[in-house]
Amino acid sequence: MSTDILADLRDTVDALTNPTPVRNPRYGRDADGNKVQLDDHVVTLPSLIAQVAEIVWPTGGDSESARPVPSSRPPGNPQAMALHLDIWIGVARWHMLWCLTTRDTLESSIRQLLGRVASEDSDTQEDLLADLRAWQHRCEVVLKEAFNDPEIQTPCPVEGCGQRTLRINLQKKTARCTTCRSRWAEVPDPERGIWSIVGLADHIQTYEAQSRAAAADARAADRVLKEQRYGRSVA
Numbered sequence: 001m002s003t004d005i006l007a008d009l010r011d012t013v014d015a016l017t018n019p020t021p022v023r024n025p026r027y028g029r030d031a032d033g034n035k036v037q038l039d040d041h042v043v044t045l046p047s048l049i050a051q052v053a054e055i056v057w058p059t060g061g062d063s064e065s066a067r068p069v070p071s072s073r074p075p076g077n078p079q080a081m082a083l084h085l086d087i088w089i090g091v092a093r094w095h096m097l098w099c100l101t102t103r104d105t106l107e108s109s110i111r112q113l114l115g116r117v118a119s120e121d122s123d124t125q126e127d128l129l130a131d132l133r134a135w136q137h138r139c140e141v142v143l144k145e146a147f148n149d150p151e152i153q154t155p156c157p158v159e160g161c162g163q164r165t166l167r168i169n170l171q172k173k174t175a176r177c178t179t180c181r182s183r184w185a186e187v188p189d190p191e192r193g194i195w196s197i198v199g200l201a202d203h204i205q206t207y208e209a210q211s212r213a214a215a216a217d218a219r220a221a222d223r224v225l226k227e228q229r230y231g232r233s234v235a
């Protein structure tokens with residue numbers, strides 16, 4: 001029984017504190033034009049805590065020399081900030097209960113709880129699990145709301161994906177695909193699986209221009225058909 005709780009505790013702590021590699025299959029064409037499977041496209045997503053922290057204190061990530069522009073608007077996102085603080089307080093409460101010394105990052109402080117809880121009774125383990133699960137759930141909600149950016153109809157350009165699930169963050173000039181989890185930014189970083197937003201913008205423009213041309217062709221063909229059928233021009 002208690003081993004199940006410990007496994008659940010470990011999984012929840014991992015989700016909160018460990019980066020997650022996400023593998024996406026990729027396909028290409030060989031010299032004869034046949035579809036072949038390429039090495040998987042692997043993207044490593046930061047831990048949930050790190051993703052929330054990135055919303056609270058956006059690094060901008062692109063240009064280190066750029067200075068923050070003074071503004072009367074507080075930085076970041078209040079929900080993410082409140083959540084980050086709540087987790088800090090919750091973790092601190094467990095640390096005080098067990099007389100532990102808080103570590104320098106929230107992630108390692110949470111992992112420290114995991115080391116300690118194994119020797120506690122099952123009620124205490126359940127209590128900690130309930131806290132961890134609540135934090136995980138709130139992280140997921142905050143992350144989902146923070147990225148409720150415009151949805152566009154152009155399919156994802158990644159080979160083997162092609163789903164209409166691209167999301168654009170106009171403010172940060174970034175994009176991502178919620179199916180294959182590919183990401184695009186102004187400064188591409190292929191090692192981290194981040195591609196050029198300029199290339200994506202070209203793809204979207206080309207696709208939309210082709211769609212408009214195809215729609216115009218379809219309308220023209222329809223007109224010709226009606227003219228043939230009714231023997232007169234139906235402009």
Ligand SMILES: [Zn+2]
Nearest residue numbers: 156161177180
């Ligand atoms: Zn995709």
